[in-house]
Amino acid sequence: MAGAESPRTTPFSTHWGTYHAEVRDGRVTAVRDYARDPDPALIGHGIVEALDHPTRVGRPMIRKGFLEHGHRSDRTGRGREPFVAVPWDEALDIAASEIARIRDSHGSDAIFAGSYGWASAGRFHHAQSQLRRFFNLVGGHVQAIDTYSYAAISATMPHVTGPFRDILDGATSWPVIAEHSSLVVMLGGLARKNAQVTSGGVGQHTMREWLLKAHARGCQFVNISPIRSDAISGLEAEWIAPRPGSDTALLLALCHTLLAEGLEDRAFLDRCTVGMDRFEAYLRGDADGQVKDADWASGITGVEPETIRALARRMAKNRTMITIAWSIQRADHGEQPGWAAVTLAAMLGQIGLPGGGFGIGYGSENGIGNPVLPFKFPAVPQRLNPVREAIPVARISDALLHPGEPYEFNGTRRVYPDLRMVYWTGGNPFHHHQDLNRLVRAFHRPETVIVNEIWWTATARHADIVLPATTALEREDIAMTHWEPLIVAMRKAIEPVGESRSDHQIFAGLARRFGVEEAFTEGRTEEEWIEHLWNQSRQRAAEAGFELPSLAELREREMVELPPNPREPILYDSFRTDPEGAPLETPSGRIEIFSERVAGFGYDDCPGHPAWIEPREWLGSPKAERFPLHLVSNQPKTRLHSQLDPGGVSRASKIKGREPMTMHPEDGAARGLKDGDVVRVYNDRGACLAGLILSDKVRRGVVQLSTGAWYDPIEPFGMCKHGNPNVLTADRGTSRLGQGPSAHSTLVEVERWDGPLPPVTAFDPPPIIGRD
Known part of the structure; x- marks a missing residue:
């Protein structure tokens, strides 16, 4: 008997790593990690089961009520009614008819076209670009501003140091930190699980390797987080665990200690900053009578005063890098901790020095800290959007529920548009948005909801029209990003599952119905588009x-690794050397510790300098008497956001089918809980089930439940039986400046679930019926 045929291998790239797929008999049977990746992510292997999982959307689907009654159907049927499979031409005809009806009756500013951009690492099959290109050709659309990841701090930093992109792309590189830093103070930690991902693709996961090199050289680390494991093992990091949401108070006390003990770098402050006098007056308590010293901060943070003072002295004595995780600004008044950390770095006077200063987002994406390439890869052109209206990304429920209401955002007064249609592709708002019961109500309001989706996510279940999309393994593409020197020829490994089509094919079909197919495709096939983008890349690379x-x-070689950028960046080194000749893009050209512009907005929730403003929900608030545990809903380690939750890697992490939640053993004992229990986590907004892990790696009074478990309510607006923490989180903006998400300002209580354990049905397709 002849031996079994060897599987065919095919390269592909994802936002969490580069792999070879093993294909046998038309199915992916395994994936192999990129051989040169020193620290491969866990996530990628979960794609094997997910590709042909029963929850794949196999055919175009229309909600039964919508198919029968169109936009006059009962919209509360979204999320609970069965679907009917229809042919592609019928689905596209109905979708195009709805787009045209709403555009012609209410205007293009009644259409919200959403995409969060994490759908594919491929350069051509980028869902957001394809979606925006189509809508911009047929009249435009309302789109979202900024990201859930860092909306608060990206709104703040342009007023303080200049464009936020400069901080991300110009971050002091890991090799410089490894060679020169003697102390790294990590606000929010540097979690290995978060550094698994980079938008656009990952070749080599580098953070752990460089941190261990820094440690071997003698660099010391301080992890300021409610979670001990936010610092990787092997660093021997000191753990300081303030109450969640109190980081700004801790930072202000560090600043006060520097001043009180004469440890600030006055020369740097005079040359490179403005507004220090106003901030000093605040620290002294000139206006409110409260000195912001370590004793004051101790009462807020729960950290001993001498611990705070000792840390300030160490930071002044050493070459200190302050790293700021994106997580700490996803909270009430999330603009403040980042601004305070930059101010602290300015007072230390090490901004622009090798291994000193600050960085925002280290560990939040693998790419930050990697030297960027000296040229930009091309993207699919999105064309000009005729609609000028846009909304902050985390305010989608507000916009749907309160059309015509005014709101303020970053110095502007705006009005929420009257959105009659939502078209979503390349994202799952039922993962990343807060207060999902409120989002369900918001999704009941539009006349029409259309979704391009691979799997039956909660977003697809709450749609009227669902168009099945392909995965990255079912089409050709190229992965290339300026944060990674690796370029990957992403080859088609398998045929599209069911009747799924690429987003480009879907929008080309819609464009044909509007008479703009030629403008949308520019006469190119998908293969010709890929070659066009690659030829542009070759030209830009040659110029550099x-x-x-x-x-x-490239396809023959499968992957190409570019030589590293010979210049290892140091954030703001040119500015430090010559503040007059290389000014920052701020009104003063300097670091603005006090911003006249922000102060001029008149926001009581975001004044003109870093300030402690008590969160609406935290362990120091009256609400803690009813809900005495602070929920940290951080990023998971077994998936990217909610992607691949049906896959084997994510499902293996569950406890009795529920998302795992970590609690301190003393908090568990006080509630009679034991390891492995299924518990009910609840507050006034909702409830979910979770599987319990007891560990002293979390601070007392804190529970950690990662995001990304597919939303699975026991009934409409009922308890999520799977463990999605966003049924608990508050849907309110960080402040009028940033309007970012404030998920990390959430209080809960926990109890054992003693009733019958309801089955998890998140991975079962919705009811699909035939036509009457």
């Missing part, structure tokens, strides 16, 4: 002194 192979050669 890099030689790229032909597309055929």
Whole structure:
């Protein structure tokens, strides 16, 4: 008997790593990690089961009530009614008819076209670009501003140091930190699980390797987080665990200690900053009578005063890098801790020095800290959007529920548009948005909801029209991003599952019905688009002194690794050297510790300098008497957001089918709980089930429940039986400046679930019926 045929291998890239898929008999049977990745992510292997999982959307689907009654159907049927499979032409005809009806009756500013951009690492099959290109050709659309990841701090930093992108792309590199830093103070930690991902693709996961090199050289680390494991093992990091949401008070006390003990760098402050006098007056308590010293901060943070003072002295004595995780600004008044941390770094006077200063987002994405390439790869052109209206990304429920209501955002007064349609692709708002019961009500309001989706996510279940999309393994593409030197020829591994089509094919079909197919495709096939983008990449690379192979050669070689940028960046080194000749893009050209512009907005929830403003929900608030545990809903380690939750890697982490939640053993004992229990986590907004892990790796009074478990309510607006923490989180803006999400300002209580354990049905398709 002849031996079994060897599987065919196919390269592909994802936002969490690069792999080879093993394909046998038309199915992916395994994936292999990129051989040169020193610290591969866990996530990628989960794609094997997910590709042909029963929850794949196999055919175009229309909600039964919508198919029968159109936009006059009962919209509360979204999320509970069965679906009917229809042919592609009928689905596209109905979708195009609805887009045209709403555009012609209410205007293009009644259409919200949403995409969060994490759908594919491929350069051409980028869902957001395809969606925006189509809608911009047929009249435009309302789109979202900024990201859930860092909306508060990206709104703040342009007023303080200049464009936020400069901080991300110009971050002091890991090799510089490893060689020069003697103390790294990690606000929110540097979690290995978060550094698994980079938007656009990952070649080599580098953070752990560089941190261990820094440690071997003698660099010391301080992890300021309610979670001990936010610092990787092997660093021997000191753990300081303030109450969640109190980081700003701790930072202000560190600043006060520097001043009180004469440890600030006055020369740097005078040369490179403005507004220090106003901030000093605040620290002294000139206006409110409260000195912001370590004793004051101890009462807020729960950290001993001498611990705070000792840390300030260590930071002044050493070459200190302050790292700021994106997580700490996803909270009430999330603009403040980042601004305070930059101010602290300015007072230390090490901004622009090798291994000193600050960085925002280290560990939040693998790419931050990698030297960026000296050229930008091309993207699918989105064309000009005729609609000028846009809303902050985390305010989608507000916009749907309160059309016509005014709101303030970053110095502007705006009005929520009257949105009659939602078209979503490349994202799952029922993962990343807060207060999901409120989002369900919001999704009941539009006349029409259309979704391009791979799997039956909660977003697809709450749609009227669902168009099945392909995965990255079912089409050709190229992965290339300026944060990674690795370029990957993403090859088609398998045929599209069911009747799924790429987003480009879907929008080309819609464009045909509007008479703009030629403008949308520019007469190119998908293969010709990929070659066009690659040829543009070759030209840009050649102008920067890099030689790229032909597309055929790239595919033959599978991957190309560019030589590293010879210049290791140091954030704001040119500015430090010559503040007059290389000013920052702020009104003063300097670091604005006090911003006249922000102060001029008149926001009581975001004044003109870093300030302690008590969160609406935290362990120091009256609400803690009823809900005495602070929920940290951080990023998972077994998936990217909610992606691949049906896959084997994510499902293996569950406890009795529920998302795991970590609690301190003393908090568990006080409630009669034991390891492995299924517990009910609840507050006034909702409830969910979770599987319990007891561990002293979390601070007392804190529970940690990662995001991304697929929303699975026991009934409409009922308890999520799977463990999605966003049924608990508050849907309110960080402040009028940033209007970011404030998920990390959430209090809960926990009790054992003693009733019958309801089955998890998140991974079962919704009812699909035939036509009457």
